[in-house]
Amino acid sequence: MNARTLNFVGISGALFGFGLALSTMVQPEVVLAFLMWRDMGLLLVLGGAVAVTFVSYQLLPRVMARPWTGDSFGKHPSEMSARTLAGAAIFGIGWGLSGVCPGPAIAGLGVGNWPLLLSLAGLAAGGFVQGFFFAPKSP
Amino acid sequence: MEALFPNGWAHYLAGGVIMGLAMSFLFLSTGLIGGMSTVFTSVWSYFSRAPFFQEGRFVSSRLWRLVYAAALIAGAFVWLAGWGQPFVTEVPIWRLLLGGFIAGFGARLSNGCTAGHGICGMASLQPASILSVLLFLATAMITARIVAGFA
Numbered sequence: 171m172n173a174r175t176l177n178f179v180g181i182s183g184a185l186f187g188f189g190l191a192l193s194t195m196v197q198p199e200v201v202l203a204f205l206m207w208r209d210m211g212l213l214l215v216l217g218g219a220v221a222v223t224f225v226s227y228q229l230l231p232r233v234m235a236r237p238w239t240g241d242s243f244g245k246h247p248s249e250m251s252a253r254t255l256a257g258a259a260i261f262g263i264g265w266g267l268s269g270v271c272p273g274p275a276i277a278g279l280g281v282g283n284w285p286l287l288l289s290l291a292g293l294a295a296g297g298f299v300q301g302f303f304f305a306p307k308s309p
Numbered sequence: 310m311e312a313l314f315p316n317g318w319a320h321y322l323a324g325g326v327i328m329g330l331a332m333s334f335l336f337l338s339t340g341l342i343g344g345m346s347t348v349f350t351s352v353w354s355y356f357s358r359a360p361f362f363q364e365g366r367f368v369s370s371r372l373w374r375l376v377y378a379a380a381l382i383a384g385a386f387v388w389l390a391g392w393g394q395p396f397v398t399e400v401p402i403w404r405l406l407l408g409g410f411i412a413g414f415g416a417r418l419s420n421g422c423t424a425g426h427g428i429c430g431m432a433s434l435q436p437a438s439i440l441s442v443l444l445f446l447a448t449a450m451i452t453a454r455i456v457a458g459f460a
Contacts, residue, residue: 171373175339179373182335182343183380184387186328191388193324198400200316205453210313211321216427218322222329223432226336237340244342246429247420248437255437255444257419258426261412262445266452268408269400271423272345272416275409276378280385282395288402292409293416297349298357300417305361 175239187277189219196278196286198269205266253306264296332428341373344425346416348374404456415445 193215194200204212231243248254265271270278270289278286310318335343351371354362361367389395398405416422419441421430426445430438 178338184384185331187381187384189327191385214321215325218325226333258441260415262448264412266449293413296413
């Protein structure tokens with residue numbers, strides 16, 4: 171992976187982090203208010219993000235042979251399986267308990283939300299336990 | 310409107326659109342898919358010899374995912390410096406830790422979180438992602454209500 175690609179990754183990540191901060195998703199209290207139907211703002215966050223991303227995911231591979239750097243356009247690997255769906259249900263329990271999902275846990279540090287370091291520790295530990303003890307059988 | 314969005318709606322929509330532009334620019338410039346939770350698996354490839362962590366998809370993506378994560382913090386800091394106020398959550402420590410652990414385990418089992426399934430998977434109209442989003446929204450809403458009832 172060359173420096174040019176990493177620069178593009180950095181620009182994209184910074185833009186994503188800015189959007190997370192602006193949308194106040196870096197505040198777990200806002201996420202919890204949404205989950206309890208007191209403030210439906212997160213539907214606008216999700217809707218806005220999906221609508222824009224949908225257009226580029228559909229359009230760009232039709233008008234360009236390949237991205238500026240890299241060989242091909244990727245695709246999010248979603249497999250319809252018990253593992254995927256059980257994992258999603260479990261993820262929601264953790265999200266509803268803390269109001270913190272992976273992106274805001276990371277970006278929140280940029281607005282000084284230091285207790286999210288605990289969320290990061292939890293996320294990393296959960297990722298470790300999944301990969302170490304519950305990895306799918308190698309094909 | 311006031312009942313649905315007591316804190317206004319414009320910053321929500323603007324934030325979401327900017328996040329969509331970020332995903333779009335990443336796709337345009339590199340072809341990469343900007344899911345977020347994979348970093349919590351790929352980073353372990355630096356420390357653990359366990360076979361799963363050493364799979365090519367994690368070893369080959371671990372560097373850009375770390376750069377992506379660091380840039381997220383920088384971007385949020387730019388917002389803070391130019392437009393915002395610092396914010397420190399008052400959600401109790403045990404909820405942050407335990408919720409993080411459960412969410413980390415689930416997202417990695419599912420291979421996606423609110424970014425991976427919620428934005429990238431839904432934007433590519435993948436049935437498993439759309440169903441995953443409905444599932445985690447449901448369990449999150451139920452959990453938040455149960456916990457609020459006891460707290």
